[in-house]
Amino acid sequence: MDLEADGPSTRRRGPELEAALLDAAWDELTEKGYSGLTFDAVAERAHTSRPVIYRRWSERESLVLAAIRHHYDAEPIDIPDTGSLRGDLYALLRLASDRRADMAVMISAQLAGLFSETGMSLGTARERLLGQGTIWDTVILTRAQERGEIDLDAVPARVQSLPFDLMRHELLMTHEPVSDEFIATVVDEMFLPLVAHHMDYGNGVVPPD
Amino acid sequence: MDLEADGPSTRRRGPELEAALLDAAWDELTEKGYSGLTFDAVAERAHTSRPVIYRRWSERESLVLAAIRHHYDAEPIDIPDTGSLRGDLYALLRLASDRRADMAVMISAQLAGLFSETGMSLGTARERLLGQGTIWDTVILTRAQERGEIDLDAVPARVQSLPFDLMRHELLMTHEPVSDEFIATVVDEMFLPLVAHHMDYGNGVVPPD
């Protein structure tokens, strides 16, 4: 065996080795995607051999799920408590986006079947497939605006799970952490106004106590 | 060759054959996903052989993209014009969801690397990976509700691209056409209120003429 590269002939065991394997699996997963992940590549990346992996996880699914859990256990997100909903949302969306962008990449790592091989993102694929610009919503909204039903400049491009659904959507589409502008839009121009609206006109719910 | 099954010994050519190949590719794509699609399976499904495919598309990517284009050219969505934004939205969301659910399935067909092999949907995967229920948004919103900042019952689970982003998100998560309840929620409890809000309080934009 070659001893020059890194650790001087040290042979890992137990948890340390396991962590290295799962890290390698995670990396392979984000790069190649689930269906592109091979035991071989994981073993090589972890500087070991296939049998070492097979002894722990005999199926790809279990290996991958273990790798994902391991990755997230490694850096848990602590939910912010700023004292206000707005502050919590800003903080959590920023945090979740930065820390979980790889989750979207991972989820898309499944998508990666197509995308990793071709270098396409989901958004790019949509563009390539749908043509350039004029899509349904644009047409309808333009029409609506022409009828005076809506002012597109007054309605930003972007309520309970809304911010998270939209963030997840954004992450899936771009494979990048969302921008500050995105968060501001979602929180201050969508979520909070909707909250206000529904608190003003919502059904007269009374707490059950 | 076997002549009993269907068409009596007729040998397809040109456009007819090409359409059959692309249909077969589409079907394989939705069933197996991009990375699970093989020239072999496509050929077999089209009742022909691999060389016939290779003569037209030598790469998987070009075959798949051609298949997707062919599929959507076959049944284009005509944008509804009901006379009102609300009506247009209801109609278009319904139509797009029904007709493009397979698009999400297709997009997820990429996701299918993991999901087709394991029978998981993206939503199921999220559940399995995140645990049972108590996630960020729930915690924060519960907190906010406890502070009286928000009434969860008054704010439904669900602005310009909002309905479509949310529908796309929904399709990706469930792999099913969205429900009428989903459309109603998005349109009447999210999008339209936001439109109203932003038209009332939006920036005083003046048409540039």
Place this chain on the structure above:
DNA sequence: CCATTTAGATACACGATTGTATCTAAATGA
């Protein structure tokens, strides 16, 4: 320090898929 465990290397047979080459016979056009 010896016994036990187990990491890591290597090798193997197997199956699936690829891309091409070759041959035939069916469709088409002049």
Place this chain on the structure above:
DNA sequence: TCATTTAGATACAATCGTGTATCTAAATGG
């Protein structure tokens, strides 16, 4: 009808990943 095209069958080598078996030597625990 005859020449040209090309669909479709078949076969092939080559590659890649799988899953297992086997051997060695390093780590660990008593």
